[in-house]
Amino acid sequence: MTRPFFPGLAIALAVLLLGLIVAFTIGRYPVSLSELLDVLAARLTGRPSSAPPAVENVVLLVRGPRVVAAVLVGGALAVAGTAFQGLFRNPLVSPDILGASSGAALGAVLGIFFSLGVVGIEGLAFVGGLAAVAAVYVIGSLLQSRDPILVLVLTGVVVGALLGAGVGLVKYLADPYNQLPAMTFWLLGSLASTTVADLLPLTGPVALGTVVLVALRWRLNVMSLPEDEARALGVATGPLRIAIVTAATLVTSASVATSGIIGWVGLVVPHLARALVGPDFPKLIPTAALLGGGYLLFIDTLARTAAPVEIPLGILTAVIGTPFFIWLLAGMQKTWS
Amino acid sequence: MGLDRRALLTGLSAALLAPRHARAETVTDGAGRAVLVPGKVERVFPAGPPAAIFLYTLAPQLLLGWPRANRVEEREFLLPDVGARPEVGRITGRGSTANLEVVLALKPDLILDVGSVNPTYISLAERVQQQTSIPYALLDGRFDGTAQAYRTLGALTGQREQGEDFARITDETVSAITGRIATIPKSSRPRVYYARGPRGLETGLGGSINVETIELLAQNVAGETRGGLATVSIEQVLLWNPDVIVTIDRDFSASVRSDPAWAPVKAVREGRVHLSPKLPFGWVDFPPCVNRLIGLRWLAKILYPELFPEDMRAATRDFYTRFYHVTPSDPQIDRVLAGRD
Numbered sequence: 001m002t003r004p005f006f007p008g009l010a011i012a013l014a015v016l017l018l019g020l021i022v023a024f025t026i027g028r029y030p031v032s033l034s035e036l037l038d039v040l041a042a043r044l045t046g047r048p049s050s051a052p053p054a055v056e057n058v059v060l061l062v063r064g065p066r067v068v069a070a071v072l073v074g075g076a077l078a079v080a081g082t083a084f085q086g087l088f089r090n091p092l093v094s095p096d097i098l099g100a101s102s103g104a105a106l107g108a109v110l111g112i113f114f115s116l117g118v119v120g121i122e123g124l125a126f127v128g129g130l131a132a133v134a135a136v137y138v139i140g141s142l143l144q145s146r147d148p149i150l151v152l153v154l155t156g157v158v159v160g161a162l163l164g165a166g167v168g169l170v171k172y173l174a175d176p177y178n179q180l181p182a183m184t185f186w187l188l189g190s191l192a193s194t195t196v197a198d199l200l201p202l203t204g205p206v207a208l209g210t211v212v213l214v215a216l217r218w219r220l221n222v223m224s225l226p227e228d229e230a231r232a233l234g235v236a237t238g239p240l241r242i243a244i245v246t247a248a249t250l251v252t253s254a255s256v257a258t259s260g261i262i263g264w265v266g267l268v269v270p271h272l273a274r275a276l277v278g279p280d281f282p283k284l285i286p287t288a289a290l291l292g293g294g295y296l297l298f299i300d301t302l303a304r305t306a307a308p309v310e311i312p313l314g315i316l317t318a319v320i321g322t323p324f325f326i327w328l329l330a331g332m333q334k335t336w337s
Numbered sequence: 338m339g340l341d342r343r344a345l346l347t348g349l350s351a352a353l354l355a356p357r358h359a360r361a362e363t364v365t366d367g368a369g370r371a372v373l374v375p376g377k378v379e380r381v382f383p384a385g386p387p388a389a390i391f392l393y394t395l396a397p398q399l400l401l402g403w404p405r406a407n408r409v410e411e412r413e414f415l416l417p418d419v420g421a422r423p424e425v426g427r428i429t430g431r432g433s434t435a436n437l438e439v440v441l442a443l444k445p446d447l448i449l450d451v452g453s454v455n456p457t458y459i460s461l462a463e464r465v466q467q468q469t470s471i472p473y474a475l476l477d478g479r480f481d482g483t484a485q486a487y488r489t490l491g492a493l494t495g496q497r498e499q500g501e502d503f504a505r506i507t508d509e510t511v512s513a514i515t516g517r518i519a520t521i522p523k524s525s526r527p528r529v530y531y532a533r534g535p536r537g538l539e540t541g542l543g544g545s546i547n548v549e550t551i552e553l554l555a556q557n558v559a560g561e562t563r564g565g566l567a568t569v570s571i572e573q574v575l576l577w578n579p580d581v582i583v584t585i586d587r588d589f590s591a592s593v594r595s596d597p598a599w600a601p602v603k604a605v606r607e608g609r610v611h612l613s614p615k616l617p618f619g620w621v622d623f624p625p626c627v628n629r630l631i632g633l634r635w636l637a638k639i640l641y642p643e644l645f646p647e648d649m650r651a652a653t654r655d656f657y658t659r660f661y662h663v664t665p666s667d668p669q670i671d672r673v674l675a676g677r678d
């Protein structure tokens with residue numbers, strides 16, 4: 001089924017732009033629209049801003065990095081989810097199916113356990129995510145099977161369970177007064193502590209992985225066909241699969257390292273994008289990227305404004321994502337395939 | 338049926354064991370439960386870190402072991418033989434690490450738990466007491482319950498006099514400190530933000546056990562929302578604009594002074610960010626125990642420097658000598674006060 005591309009893409013872009021305006025203008029610290037425009041204009045033109053220093057600080061150093069991070073993380077998880085759903089030919093797959101989130105979680109709780117600084121915790125989380133997926137891929141490839149995709153997914157599930165047990169063990173051994181709350185907060189996901197310094201290690205891998213996935217958008221169509229049909233079309237499925245998994249894992253691990261575990265975005269947004277522009281990957285990937293960024297931006301804005309205390313993102317994405325997903329399921333036959 | 342038989346057996350064994358305690362009196366614990374005072378108390382199993390510290394201060398030789406082994410730098414401030422006693426796990430809190438068979442094998446005369454007194458912990462105490470037939474005392478771990486906890490513990494361990502002494506010192510210390518600031522109305526006391534976590538964005542909400550001493554002396558900026566620990570955003574901290582920041586995280590206290598995002602906060606601008614000492618036990622927050630008593634004096638001094646001109650070193654030396662039974666040297670005290678670990 002084909003759908004017109006540009007109206008769908010325009011809707012996704014509108015959602016993102018609206019999300020940006022809403023996210024920049026509301027927050028716990030009162031910043032008026034004129035102050036916001038003044039600070040941004042001053043930044044762009046290089047002249048000193050007339051807004052109070054605290055306001056300038058909020059816009060440029062607190063709210064700004066957080067908004068950018070929400071867009072990047074949301075977009076990254078949506079693109080990775082889209083690629084994986086195509087690659088594994090399964091609408092229930094999310095970016096963490098190969099253990100990226102579980103590996104990152106184990107890395108992060110170990111970082112907290114050994115009282116490392118922020119850079120150490122995020123670095124371990126990133127490496128943990130990459131290592132987990134690499135292990136799953138190697139084990140899955142060593143197991144001979146006629147259905148390599150199924151074996152890969154099942155390996156991801158069992159390795160994920162093992163890593164989950166590792167997280168449980170570290171939490172069990174952790175200091176209950178200091179480390180355990182920090183681990184719990186991290187596992188629930190939050191962008192509360194995003195700073196300008198976080199944006200570089202987030203943007204690099206996300207940009208690299210996304211560029212690779214966008215470049216492979218035509219091949220993804222072929223990869224979503226059954227294995228023998230793809231081979232019959234002359235596609236080297238093995239190397240291509242490695243490239244797609246590597247790119248998706250890179251963006252997922254970088255996102256999870258910055259934000260903690262945020263479920264649902266990578267599962268729900270690809271379906272939403274598919275409802276807008278249909279299953280053709282060249283259209284689907286940019287739409288999912290824009291929609292994912294807008295979706296997480298709205299959710300993060302809610303998380304930081306609803307109460308003086310932050311609401312964990314993992315909780316909000318699940319509470320909003322579940323009814324939404326059920327609603328999508330009701331009409332899914334029409335859009336999947 | 339199987340369940341009934343087990344209940345019957347437990348009841349029988351309790352009845353058979355009862356004569357051993359027949360002559361003993363009972364003491365009402367923090368939960369209002371009547372706990373049999375064992376005939377002799379030579380070995381006490383601490384259910385969690387606060388219980389271990391309480392017991393260590395009052396009667397170190399009774400302590401069977403620690404919920405977690407002490408690190409080398411912590412042992413410096415404890416009696417060498419007691420501080421080095423083994424790790425025995427904990428029964429309380431989120432998930433027990435102690436095996437009840439191991440607890441039994443250690444042959445304690447009493448199990449002591451200090452912490453939250455609520456139906457969860459009361460039922461845990463009842464269950465463990467039933468299973469082990471060892472008296473299980475649950476004491477209230479809130480800061481204002483410290484003196485009463487000492488009296489009860491003194492009665493339970495047959496050391497009423499020492500218990501009374503510690504209770505008196507506790508009461509006197511608290512009233513001496515709060516008395517000096519009693520004339521300052523609540524609304525003009527410093528507004529304090531309590532920062533935890535490497536980014537300083539975890540804080541204790543109103544009434545949480547983590548900020549009891551802060552709320553006793555000052556205003557907790559996060560106090561309007563009641564609860565336990567929570568994450569907040571920097572924006573929210575900027576809006577609160579606290580006068581003083583108290584933190585237990587060394588990374589945060591090192592980075593906050595140069596972090597541009599925190600620069601507009603009043604406490605940062607005025608250099609009033611304070612790292613809490615934590616050797617051998619934290620002064621503000623964890624474990625929530627009598628270690629917060631010396632922390633109260635430290636907090637008073639950083640919050641009201643002109644009202645508390647006394648040198649912290651002397652107070653630290655006195656407290657450590659009396660409560661931890663080891664007199665620290667001047668370099669050791671400096672290390673404690675610098676918040677090093």
